[in-house]
Amino acid sequence: MHSNQLENCVLCGRLYLKSYTDFCLDCYKEIEADFKKVDAFIKDEANREATLEELSEATDVSEKRIADFIRDGRIYGEDFPNLGYPCAHCGTVIKRQVLCNSCYEQFSSEISRTLKRDKLADEIGRQPQQRAGKYWQVKQDK
Template sequence: MGQGELENCRICGRLFLKDHTDYCLNCFEDIEQDFKYVADFLKKEQNRYATLQEVSKAAEVSEKRIMEFIRGGRIFAEDYPNLGYECAQCGTLIKRQVLCNDCYERYSTAVDEMMTREKAKDEIRKAQHGHQNEAQYWRLKRNK
């Protein structure tokens, strides 16, 4: 195992020796305790249909942290019909990623179109620049 690096904890800012996490030991333990509260709450059959807000309130864990557990794959939201979070763009309830499929497709299409336009612009610039160099070459050749 290689030597760890000194890092600042992403939560409290304390220096710690980074090996496998972005958090100091105290914050890491807090995160693990929060995960245990959420997991224990969701294990109960009567809580299977709880929403993110209900889980947050009952487990006394922030919605943001629960979303991190879901995004990180520690909680599989597909197993819980009402557990999810809002798409960053439109607010639709989702269970993975940051964007819903519709918003992802819309952004993906827009990026593809923009990249195609940029590529076309680059090719036009190269073609124009190439013709200018060619013209200059022959002008210089004639002037000699």
């Protein structure tokens, strides 16, 4: 059986018994109230074209929190043509993940190159240096 642990709330820092969220009860209630405001606003047909900035301004919910709702799948960004949040690297508006496809591909190729270079360096470093070995072997024989 899993026992609850004391944790600090990610938002306010207060101690709470962690069970299912990273937030204390007060912060959790605040997040849920914000979600209900945002959800009610975008469910209205007239507001389906709203951008992240417009949605934030109309509901008094921070853009970061709305982006978290989209990123967590609580709001399906694909249903709203203008609703998205900026890529963490370049700022391009995206509807899921943290990076746009371009930045993801760029980082993936850089990581792949780095891993290949490190693997090659490890392989070169592990090979016995035969020339030095033979030199010392010949010198010791004399």
